[in-house]
Amino acid sequence: MSKYTLLLADDEQIIRDGISRKIKWEEEGFIFLPPCEDGESAIQSVREHQPDVVITDICMPGRDGLEVAKYIAENSPDTLVIILSGYEDFDYARQALLANVHEYILKPLSSRKIHELLQRIREELTRRKAFQLDMSRLLQLQEEHKQSLRERFLCRVLTRPIKSEEIQEYHEILQGQNPEMDYYCALVMDLDSPGKVSPTVLTQDLYLLAVREEAEKLKEKVPRIMICQPPEPAIYIILRDENENSLNHTARYTAEQLAKTISVLPDFSMSIGLGRSVRGMDMLYQSSRQARRALENRLIMGDRSVFFYQDSVDRIGDRNNRFLQNADRLMNALKQQSAESVSDLVRDFIFILRESGLSPLRIRLEISKFTFRVIDFLGSLEDSLSYDDIFLLSESLASIAGLDNLVSVEEALDSCLMEVSGLLKENRKKFPEKKIGEIQVFLEKEYASPNITVETITSQFFISPSYLSKLFRQFMDKTFVEYLTGLRVSKACELLKTSDKKLFEIAEMVGYSDSRYFSSIFKKYMGMTPSQFRNKL
Missing domain, CATH: 3.30.70.270 (Reverse transcriptase/Diguanylate cyclase domain)
Incomplete structure (x- = not known):
């Protein structure tokens, strides 16, 4: 399998280190170039290496990700550009599309999402490569098939x-x-x-x-x-x-x-x-x-019939802009779980339809376009909503355009979207508990590794150190270091009870390469040394 070169640009060291260490790049079919911390160094690397793929954060000091994407579009158009962003603002996505960006991905990224992204990139690059023709043969074909x-x-x-x-x-x-x-x-x-x-x-x-x-x-x-x-x-x-x-x-x-x-x-x-x-x-x-x-x-x-765009654009331009603006505001209200705003925007949408002067058939078309845009938005919430919720809500939304009158449409839209807002709000409340649970499972498996640090966890789970500290204070009433140390001491106690291994061996088995330091930590937590603990059994 041919390997493709990939460049990562992100101003956060944790993100760069996390992505570079977390992925087995050779197995994924990529050569991982030295990552860049800002847009200027990313552009310089593109000049030097001409990578097949560039994954760049949208917000970086100096030249940001959009400037990097525009430079690549103008100077290296065969390079695929992927934008990473913590912003869900539609204007950022629109600017990315104008810069010929291949995909616009929202942070945080899980290992599964990164793997799926790399798979899509690899398939696209392989498809492009398959269609490349030898230049001399192309010139010959040009003469043979000039009209075509x-x-x-x-x-x-x-x-x-x-x-x-x-x-x-x-x-x-x-x-x-x-x-x-x-x-x-x-x-x-x-x-x-x-x-x-x-x-x-x-x-x-x-x-x-x-x-x-x-x-x-x-x-x-x-x-x-x-x-x-x-x-x-x-x-x-x-x-x-x-x-x-x-x-x-x-x-x-x-x-x-x-x-x-x-x-x-x-x-x-x-x-x-x-x-x-x-x-x-x-x-x-x-x-x-x-x-x-x-x-x-x-x-x-x-x-x-003959239709002149110029004749219709003045009549429909303002109305179409109002439809698009209403839909954009509605998506933002759903993301923010603002129930009052959602209901207001549904009423606005129905008002625009009533005042539009459109035929019944065209009104149904506008309702369909509106509801399918919401369905598409639901598809992007797979991390926040269950598959069953997305499927049932999508079915309900798809049926709205067939209702008899706008009163029924307004009631059905409001009901569906309020349910979406409620589910998102409920699931967002569960996110911290879910995240601390994932971290606990990870530590239960990896506590013996001497390299576990705050940076390790924040990189693994794509969260900031301050948020990690907040999680452990909220759910464990202790710091991350206190929790990890307590877990290791607890595991050491079990080994002292159930095995005759030497103290330095037990120290290594619970993540301490220095047996003296292990004994000091153990005494601090248990009030006695490991030897005294074993002798008391």
Whole structure:
């Protein structure tokens, strides 16, 4: 199994030491590079080693984790970036996504979570490696399949962000264009009912070919267009012009002409979505997404229609922002177990729905989107809620969109979310007791190790020294050191009673390499030396 290089950056020594010692990196398939304590040293290490994976804390002195992620996205895009954070704020996650971060993981991390994370990373890196092609063979294929590559390139430009360097590689396709300065616009022609074309007439693929042929004819009147066909039953058209106003006029004209062509085809239905103009080919994916968004209006307006994103964005922008903001505030209220805030936000959501002017069908869609966002949030609470709780609550939430009226929806939402808030509050109260129990089990197994310290425990269980001290004061009425010493002395007493081992052997068996120090500690706790204790038996 090939091994991948991994770099860890975290400003907390305990976290760095805990993760580095806790994982058997060779067995996991990774080479663990020397960890970094801040963003600047992490960036320097990336320059020197070009690691396959970087796991970085989001908050570090100097340059933080987001700056590290942005540097990697710009200078080492093949490196996977994982963000560790103690913050559940949505804005941090949003910034991480903008920096092309592969995963955003919340602290604390258990051994199981780290193992699962490494498994996912390894699978992703292996998948990427499997698709790498020999460069000379790639150049040969480029000549053999130039038209096919052209189609794929245009589809990529329309579906995801793309770097200017990659655009320049396809300069032959872009002759006469200035891909950085020209204005572009995406038009999407999408089947309304894929797979439902009458079997007695032409097949779906032949219909698409017929529509594409008509689009190709438009090049005589609109020469600055490019056409491509993705795997799904649709046709993409890219329009270009040096002047934005001229492009917008041409785009609407093209959409209307294509709509006329489609309208005369029997037993066949397509709709057209048109995104807004953008400057630079690297931003074309945004126009394409907008065209797809515009096509969502088929739920209200029906099939065989032309939808302009610009016409709908002013009407729906504020409403959609209010939906998203309401959902974000609701997630935060659940995390904070604020029952009053949860109920208020449910009422706000219902109020926005009533005032939105949406059709009943679209209202049900918004309710479904809202409830499934909550379900997705529940899935992230596997450490706080049981599987049965998550399953039952998810079932209840999924059924809410089918209720008869908004009054019933509000009552059901409020009931489900109040139950979530209550369960989280109850389980959070149990967390300290659960954690002290886990530490006790660990010490019962490992008390004989002479290397157990406060740092060992905090690293093993991803808690701070102050929280560890608080736990032992709260539940044991003693310090951690007092508890460990008492446990070792108790184990020593058992050995003195049940074995004839020498004192230095017993000392080593309970975690003391110095038998004199062991005798001193034993006398302090028991009021007599180990020898006196044995003689009294």
